Structure formats: C-alpha cells, structure tokens
Amino acid sequence: MATQAQASDLLRLMDRLDKIDKQDFQSLLKKANDCIRSRDFSCAEDQLRKSKALAMDSADKQSQASAERALSEEKTAVAQEKIRIAQENERRQEQARRDMEMRDAQAKADVLRVNCERLCPVRSQFNACMDQRLDPNRCDDGDNTPTQSTAQMFADTAAQMRADRARISSIHNNAMSNIQAQQQERQRQEQQLRDQQREQQRVQQQRQENDRRGVQMADARSQENTQRARREQDEARAREQREAARVRQEAADRAQRDRDRERERAEQAAKKRQEAQDEARAATDYLAALTRSTRLMARKCPGGEGKYYIVGKKPNIRPEVVSCVDVHYRAQCTNSASFTDGVGDNFVGLGTDCFMGDTYAIEPTPACKVEEVRVTVRSFAACRK
Structure with missing residues (x-):
C-alpha cells in the first residue's frame, strides 16, 4: 500500500x-x-x-x-x-x-x-x-570690304598734278x-x-x-x-x-x-x-x-461491543510537512500467519486512550486476546479525503 x-x-x-x-x-x-x-x-x-x-x-x-x-x-x-x-x-x-x-x-x-x-x-x-x-x-567675322590703299591715293594725286602742271607755278604754295x-x-x-x-x-x-x-x-x-x-x-x-x-x-x-x-x-x-x-x-x-x-497498539474500548481497536500516538516531528495523514497498518496475532491490513484515515495520534486518541476498529476481530495482537505501521500517506 x-x-x-x-x-x-x-x-x-x-x-x-x-x-x-x-x-x-x-x-x-x-x-x-x-x-x-x-x-x-x-x-x-x-x-x-x-x-x-x-x-x-x-x-x-x-x-x-x-x-x-x-x-x-x-x-x-x-x-x-x-x-x-x-x-x-x-x-x-x-x-x-x-x-x-x-x-x-x-x-x-x-x-x-x-x-x-x-x-x-x-x-x-x-x-x-x-x-x-x-x-x-x-571662323572669321565676314567683313571683307576692301579699304582704299595709299598707293591709289597717290596715283590720283599724281594724275591731278599732271593735269594741273600748267598751273603749278601759280598755285605752287597751294x-x-x-x-x-x-x-x-x-x-x-x-x-x-x-x-x-x-x-x-x-x-x-x-x-x-x-x-x-x-x-x-x-x-x-x-x-x-x-x-x-x-x-x-x-x-x-x-x-x-x-x-x-x-x-x-x-x-x-x-x-x-x-x-x-x-x-x-x-x-x-x-x-x-x-x-x-x-x-x-x-x-x-x-x-x-x-x-x-509511530507505534500502534490494539485495545478494547468501553461500549465497543467487544471489538478490538487500534490506537497510537503520532510523534512530534517538525516541521510538519504533511498536515493530514492516513496510516496504513497491519494487525496480526502473535504466532499466527493470518493478518488484517487497514487504513486509519486522518490519523491525529493525540493519545492511546479511547476518548482522546484515534480509534480504528479491526475487521474482522482477530481470534486471539487483545493483548496478543501485534500492530505494525506499514506506511503513512497524505489524506485521501
């Protein structure tokens, strides 16, 4: 379990x-x-x-x-x-x-x-x-107009002088x-x-x-x-x-x-x-x-109609990592091969009496005296409900 x-x-x-x-x-x-x-x-x-x-x-x-x-x-x-x-x-x-x-x-x-x-x-x-x-x-500027030369001017003057040679003497000064x-x-x-x-x-x-x-x-x-x-x-x-x-x-x-x-x-x-x-x-x-x-034990309780109950006290382990736990146990008569497994839901473990502590009925009731019943803890697990 x-x-x-x-x-x-x-x-x-x-x-x-x-x-x-x-x-x-x-x-x-x-x-x-x-x-x-x-x-x-x-x-x-x-x-x-x-x-x-x-x-x-x-x-x-x-x-x-x-x-x-x-x-x-x-x-x-x-x-x-x-x-x-x-x-x-x-x-x-x-x-x-x-x-x-x-x-x-x-x-x-x-x-x-x-x-x-x-x-x-x-x-x-x-x-x-x-x-x-x-x-x-x-390129040139296109201005090719000839200019009258000085030689031509002298030629005209000479012609005029030949024509007026007769008058040179009178008009020499002029x-x-x-x-x-x-x-x-x-x-x-x-x-x-x-x-x-x-x-x-x-x-x-x-x-x-x-x-x-x-x-x-x-x-x-x-x-x-x-x-x-x-x-x-x-x-x-x-x-x-x-x-x-x-x-x-x-x-x-x-x-x-x-x-x-x-x-x-x-x-x-x-x-x-x-x-x-x-x-x-x-x-x-x-x-x-x-x-x-944890140690568990079997006992009878007043008004329990003769049934055997499992009780036990949970050790004070700090820090309490899991606040709610279920205890898985096994009940077995001494010198007997038969046993009964069970789960104690929401185990608190405040004491071993029938009034302050947890009580879990053992079903069926073992065929031996309650003092001869040996209860062992198989494991603890977080609460299922």
Whole structure:
C-alpha cells in the first residue's frame, strides 16, 4: 500500500511536470512564430531548438515541424527579397549613370553652341561648327570690304598734278599745302586704321576671353551638376545605410529583450520545478519518518461491543510537512500467519486512550486476546479525503 501511494504521488508529480513542460513548449513555439514573423531568425532558431526538446506527442511534433517549415520558407522569402533589392539598386545605379552621361553630353553641347554663336557669325560657318567640322577659332567675322590703299591715293594725286602742271607755278604754295594736308590725312587714316586694328584685336581678345570664361562657366556648371548628383547619391546611400543600421539595432535590442525574458521564464520554471521536487522529497521524508517513529497498539474500548481497536500516538516531528495523514497498518496475532491490513484515515495520534486518541476498529476481530495482537505501521500517506 505504501509503494502504491508513493507511486501515485510520483505520477501526480510527473503529471504536473508534464503540464509545465507542455506550457513551456507552447510558449516557446509561440515565441518562435513571433520571431519568424519579425524575421529575427536567430531568435526563432533558438526558440525552436528549445521547444524541440519538449515536444512529446505527435501533435507537438507536428507543430514543431510546421514552425520549422515556416522558418525555412521565411528565410527563402528574405533571400529572394534581398536579390530583388540588389537588382533594383543595380537598375537605379545604371539609370543614374545614364542620366549623368546625358547631363554631361548636354553640357558639352551647350559649350559648343556658345562657342559657335560667339566665334562663327556666318551661317554656313556656324552650321559647320555645330557639326564639329570646323574649329570655332578658325571662323572669321565676314567683313571683307576692301579699304582704299595709299598707293591709289597717290596715283590720283599724281594724275591731278599732271593735269594741273600748267598751273603749278601759280598755285605752287597751294599744291604744297594740299600735299601736306593729304599726307596728314593719310597719316590720320593710317593711324585710324591702326587704331581700328587694335580695337578689333582688343574686341577679338575680349570675345575670346568671354568665350573662355563661358566655357569655364559651362564646365563649372557641368562639374557642379555632376558633383551634386554624386552628393545626392551618396546622401541617399548614407540614409539607406543609417536606416538599415537602425532596423538592425532595433531587431537586436528586441531579440536581447526577448532572450532576457525567456531566460527569466526558464529560470522561474526551473525554480518551480525544483520547489515541487523539494516539496515532494520533503513530504516523502516526513512520511517515512512517521512510519519509522509511530507505534500502534490494539485495545478494547468501553461500549465497543467487544471489538478490538487500534490506537497510537503520532510523534512530534517538525516541521510538519504533511498536515493530514492516513496510516496504513497491519494487525496480526502473535504466532499466527493470518493478518488484517487497514487504513486509519486522518490519523491525529493525540493519545492511546479511547476518548482522546484515534480509534480504528479491526475487521474482522482477530481470534486471539487483545493483548496478543501485534500492530505494525506499514506506511503513512497524505489524506485521501
């Protein structure tokens, strides 16, 4: 009877532990699914590794296999998404490169048009310059009007002098004055021509300088546009990297918090299991001590109609781990092989008299004197009722 009671207690204890393991399994599996949905794969793998050790029946194993499949499918989806993102980034970079090349080509075309408009005023030369068949520095301004030469002026003067030779003597002074005036005029015209040539040279130099500055400004704008595009691309990449780092850090923080909570739950569950084991061990030890120390005896009681009763006193063992106990006993006549087993429910053991102590009738009454009845304690167990 004692062995059966202990086995029953152990079964109840194992049932409690199995329920705790079942709850732990379900909690770990739920956490694994949460981690899979949040794509925290290291967390999911850790939870599934723990839950696998607690999967007992076929339903648990099916749930475990389903979660593992979900983890594998989510990993595949993440890998495919990474490939898609990488392809999209490559496409964007290629588009950015083409846009940059188009801007560079447009900037060069703008520079060419500026040079052709400034240096090639003749339409045919402008078209050839725009087609890059003519260097803009080799264009002319289209002004080919001939200037009257000094030789022609002298020829006219000589003709006039031959025609008026008859009058030279009378008008010699006037002729000399005219010659001097013409010489002065020629010098003035030559000086004016030199001034015009210098002015044209200055204007040409100024135009070339303006063209050079225009080219420099166009190059500077092109370079600035290129640098701006690169800066924007670098800033976009930096923003993406910062966002990715922030997401990774948040995921790592969540995973750490989850691991801390899981560790705390595991420690609490282990503590509860240890407490249950300690309680069961203490109860077993207490009941064994009662079995060793309690003495029972048989006696008759007034008004008991001749029946034999079992009485006894329970030892004062502290701490009283089990407050209510049943005593399993065996009553046997001396020098007799027959015996009677019984259970004394709710044994208090305050005394051995019939009024203050516990009395349990021995059924059937042994076939010997009450003084010859020997009562032994077989075991103690927690109260059944």
